[in-house]
Amino acid sequence: MAKFRDLDIAEEAAAEAYARAARSWRDGTLPARPDAWLYRVAERVALDMLGRRRTAARLAPEPPPPVPSAEDLALDDDRLIPDERLRLIFVCCHPAVAVEARAALTLRLVCGLTTAEIASAFLLPEPTLAQRLVRAKRKIAQAGVPFEIPGPAAWPERLDAVLSTLEVAYAKAHEDAAGASPHAGYATEILGLTRVLAELLPAEAEVLSLAALVRYAEARRPARLDADGASVPLAEQDPALWRRDLITAAEGLLIRAAALAPSGPRALQAAIQAAWCARASLAQPAPWRRVLRLYDALLSLRDDPVVRLNRAVALAEVAGPEAAWAELALLDAAALARFIPYHAVRAELLRRLDRRTEAGDAYQAALDLAPPLAERRWLARQMAAL
Template sequence: MLSPVDVSAQIARLIREDWGRILSALVSSTGNYALAEDSLQDAVVSALEVWPKKGIPINPDAWLITVARRKALDRIRRGETADRKSGELALWLEQHRADPEDRDMVIPDHRLELMFTCCHPALEEKSQVALTLRALGGLTTDEIARAFLDKRAAMAARLTRAKKKLAGAGIAFKLPEPEDLHTRTDAVLRVIYLIFTEGCHASSGQMMREELVQEAIRLGRILTGLLPDHAETRGLLALMLLSDSRRLTRRGADGSFVPLDAQNRARWDQARIREGIALTKSALGAGAAGPYALQAAISAVHAEAPSFADTDWPQIVALYDLLYRAQPNPVLRVNQAVALSYADGPQAGLDLLTRIEGEGRLQSYQPFHACRADLLARLGRLDDATQNYRAAIALSQAPEEAAFLEKRMDALNGP
């Protein structure tokens, strides 16, 4: 007989790996996200009570679905509403109440519908991200609140409002119509990428939130499997894999920030690089390249270079031109200025920054000042470089980045 600790570990693994598939099947059968989630949570509580005594079922996911359906029926019967729709659902649940808990069951995969539901345009972006992490990743309210630096009560209220809005607006649990599929898929991709970037550069000022990075990659794999013919899903997954392949080299042994030119490329994750490059080629070969595929292509050029000096900088500059046409954004020009400085010299990069410095909110964008400081230092304009370093340090959120920039600034006045 397993101990409660062993059972809790098994349930935690099941939630992490299968929560989205189980929840999406329940939402599909009940038509009500809030009811499905509450009932599944009730079933998990029952599992924590029953499994230590009777053992873990042969089909634990089927057990959870069967028990969750019973819990849903109990909730409907306890509810005050008895409209026709609830009555029909109660009748369906009653018919399945006596189903054996441990029977073989093919659980239909409705995670794609669940993703589109969580990322519905009726919800604001932060709620889309939070609901996706909850529904597809099985993250707790506490975990999601920590990711956003929110208090638990505030995040719980946000999730509750989002679920009520889904129910109140009568949002159907289904795939978008063909004419809306592209736009809605873009929203799902954006939410996954927001989760990834929050993990890579957490708003808490931490250098990385590893659990969010890996959750975004897991969601990217799910979406790529569900939409195998959608090139940008492969592009996004490739981008995340290639970026994450350098994870172990971004920090020194003392926790300090290590820039790309100083990273030990022998420690880059070659398996992720190979997978990322293959996905990039597949995405680029599927027609007009989208923004994620182009960003992945830039990361692939870095990954393929045997050293920083051997990087194909002209190709990266050209890829940034294509990316800017697809997605005009002055932030892209800042990144392009770095590549341009190595392709044509630091003055060329500085000239590009000068042309765009009045666009958007670049004066409050830390990488703009950090890039400008580096280019000025390479040109020997040390006083101007120091001024820009100070601006970049003031805007740094991660202490490791601020310390790195301070070290660079101090070196300007060194021997």
């Protein structure tokens, strides 16, 4: 879709392709390559839209196709970025777009997340995120930013936004333990995209680290549901059910990343995952102390509410719920009001502090935000146990 150089056409064409897929695949019959099917349908829709625009404006008949430009040739060159979705992510993460809007714009245009979903991922009010997207599109239109495939020389300035996009897209798939959400398919897709990216940029530690992180997380998927279909907390998952092939692949990637830059933010996040995946059985103690040390190191590089919330969980296991509650009280409750894990952590700490009425209110606050079914079952069970 990059060759049309029009974000509005690309977005509308992609939306129509997804709508047609929803109708055509309703019986569960999928094409051999759903991504290719979606791309071709979107391309045809975009061509139809361009044709209607020309007719409406009484333009002259369409001239013969021009000689392919350099970017057209790059688009067809699988050796440059050998994945259509990854090419589009690089296109949308243009440096002319404000840093804070690049990943958000890409998640909206390429990954199809709603404005509300993206706002939730970045812990922003929806109107604030919507304004960022509007400003980003306006900047692209007014500045005449070329909608084209960047060459390797332009990759470094876009890379962090590309990685952030993949992180958030994977998080949307991972948040549902049952893998039943509309974005569940991102899990497999991000595995593939991070593999391609690691092959393209084998000397980028953060690329290798993200690829490792995703593999560690996906390795645990078989143990994330109990017999009743409720989600299982990480510390209670049976390591015997984890996928050792993905853990082995992740270990190799993390070793390579550590040799390049062992203390990058994504390297530390992957190291946290590695600490858990080193556990051989439930009889082996949970690695809370190591996890806490890694979160302490991560805070020096990425001090955000999600990192602090996760650190509070580890701190409760190492220093007790009182210490964790004191840390939680420092977070911006208003900014986290629509973040389900925040209420779940509050509820658990309040339960352990024997403040059961408040714990029940916190569990209900999490349930009111309509979590996925598996997470809802776990929250309801915890609430009933009060």
